[in-house]
Amino acid sequence: MSDLVESGDVLSVSEFKRLVFSRMSEATFQQQVINLARDLGWFVYHTHDSRRSEPGFPDLVIVGYGRVLFCELKTARGKLSTERGLTRSGRQMPSQVDWLRRLREATPEVYVLRPSDSDLIPDLLSPSETAARWAAMTTLAQQAAMELGLVPAVEGS
Numbered sequence: 001m002s003d004l005v006e007s008g009d010v011l012s013v014s015e016f017k018r019l020v021f022s023r024m025s026e027a028t029f030q031q032q033v034i035n036l037a038r039d040l041g042w043f044v045y046h047t048h049d050s051r052r053s054e055p056g057f058p059d060l061v062i063v064g065y066g067r068v069l070f071c072e073l074k075t076a077r078g079k080l081s082t083e084r085g086l087t088r089s090g091r092q093m094p095s096q097v098d099w100l101r102r103l104r105e106a107t108p109e110v111y112v113l114r115p116s117d118s119d120l121i122p123d124l125l126s127p128s129e130t131a132a133r134w135a136a137m138t139t140l141a142q143q144a145a146m147e148l149g150l151v152p153a154v155e156g157s
């Protein structure tokens with residue numbers, strides 16, 4: 001930043017911060033957010049090698065204190081991507097903006113899915129609010145709660 005600060009110039013704290021923030025890389029900023037969140041007791045998930053992962057998914061998932069935060073991090077001038085990539089089979093993938101809009105509307109649900117649940121998964125993922133979907137959600141939510149030790153296992157199951 002020496003090119004911006006002439007010798008003898010005095011910067012105010014807010015000017016200095018603006019200068020530092022304007023030049024901070026996303027990686028540096030991300031590490032600061034991760035460290036802060038972990039220091040405060042949050043669990044933080046980040047996809048380290050995004051090359052083989054879904055494009056557009058937010059950089060950080062931060063979980064704790066009854067909250068789930070999906071955070072996309074950007075540099076000062078970074079822009080959210082609206083670009084929709086294609087899979088090898090030609091299917092359009094959601095952009096960063098698509099992911100963030102969907103996540104804003106969503107209430108998180110947590111499941112532990114196994115091959116033996118294959119019959120319930122189409123109902124679980126049904127876009128419409130059918131009785132079969134509620135039944136699958138209830139069954140699978142109960143299974144997850146048992147696996148997590150939140151409710152006692154049912155005898156004989």
Ligand SMILES: [Mg+2]
Pocket residue numbers: 026059072073074
């Ligand atoms: Mg980012």
